Amino acid sequence: MHMFIxxxxxxxxxxxxxxIPVAALTAAAVAGSRRSRSWAMAAPLLAALTGMMLWFFRDPERQPAEGGVLCPADGVVQSMDPAPDGRTRVSIFMGPLNVHVNRAPCSGTVTTIEHIPGGHLPAFDKDSERNERVVWHVxxxxxxxxxxxxAGAVARRIVPYASxxxxxxxxxxxxxIRFGSRVDVYLPPGLMPAVSLGQHVRAGRTPLA
Structure with missing residues (x-):
């Protein structure tokens, strides 16, 4: 059953x-568990860690929902704030059990992708705006x-797929975004959020605006 999954x-x-390193270490622990008590004790813990990482890094197929702008991330709507230029910033907090693959909120052409180095505070901290981040313009x-x-306290690596x-x-x-973190979307002036604070959303499936 597990192999089928x-x-x-x-x-x-x-x-x-x-x-790969965690899975390889798990395999080594399982192979050495018959000869070593230390490996036998480590094997279940490593197997559990491998299973958790497989769950964290899952990437399910999804059919985009009909409508306008879509949520780019799985998670919970953390805040909705007006920006000085008339846009609305919607922040989605991604927990460690959410899918960590982000999706395009709207169709278009990528004009800039900017990587900005920074800290690694918890993503729910307001000062996390100074964290390492990748800024997209489409x-x-x-x-x-x-x-x-x-990026958050655990998520220390962002991997863009588009260019x-x-x-x-x-x-x-x-x-x-490896492990949990946050995604902010700035809605253009005139667009109203279709989500509410505390709402659980899914990337590519939940209408954002």
Missing amino acids: LRRMKLARGTSPWL NTRLGDLEFIQI VGETVRRGDRIGL
């Missing part, structure tokens, strides 16, 4: 540097759409 489970791109039929992938000049469709996979 693993064969059907799709894993996110960019997980190999984390997953030229859409609604105008420029900005969204930001923010500047590439056309993305709403719901396309655009990147991965």
